[in-house]
Amino acid sequence: MIPVASxxxxxxxxxxxxxxxxxxxxxxxxxEEKKFEAxxxxxxxxxxxxxxxxxxxxxxxxxxxxxxxxxxxxxxxxGTYLIEHKYFDGLNDDHIQLASLYGAGDFHVEAKDPRGEIxxxxxxxxxxxxxxxxxKVPTVKADYIRVWKMGDYxxxxxxxxASNEKWKKLRKEMELIYDPDPDAAYYEKxxxx
Numbered sequence: 001m002i003p004v005a006s007x008x009x010x011x012x013x014x015x016x017x018x019x020x021x022x023x024x025x026x027x028x029x030x031x032e033e034k035k036f037e038a039x040x041x042x043x044x045x046x047x048x049x050x051x052x053x054x055x056x057x058x059x060x061x062x063x064x065x066x067x068x069x070x071x072x073x074x075x076x077x078x079g080t081y082l083i084e085h086k087y088f089d090g091l092n093d094d095h096i097q098l099a100s101l102y103g104a105g106d107f108h109v110e111a112k113d114p115r116g117e118i119x120x121x122x123x124x125x126x127x128x129x130x131x132x133x134x135x136k137v138p139t140v141k142a143d144y145i146r147v148w149k150m151g152d153y154x155x156x157x158x159x160x161x162a163s164n165e166k167w168k169k170l171r172k173e174m175e176l177i178y179d180p181d182p183d184a185a186y187y188e189k190x191x192x193x
Contacts, residue, residue, distance in 0.1 A: 011144075039127075055162075064129075071084050083124065096180065109140050
């Protein structure tokens, strides 16, 4: 764990373990992450069988917990990140972090990252307060960020997709979205370069 500012913490997510068998389990929060979860942040609810897309709007001033892919980085020491939201239903494979390829749109995250832990196309979990909504894109002031590098997360295809059309256009058709051992080509097909 890397304390970077008062009330803000950035932690790396667990690395992918060898894939020896398919098994599903619940999300394992780190001890520090559990302290932020205890504040009961709002999460998105779309999952398997959902018939309508969730919205990231209408929660200004509230604590949220959202997953997403880092699309744009700020300057050297931090600032505002652009995140492509991804649904997460609380289940994981035991060897790798899961998220849906689909989401409820984009959001901004205000954070400081002097060690450069947050990379473009990383999967992040952000817990923080929504400070504003501008042009239908909320901004979250981060209290906590967990970061998974490419290779340590994979996708499934659940929830009604309300993703930014810009990111949808980068996706290539794939017969099977899930890959237990993703490589660089996998992420390029689903997220672009």
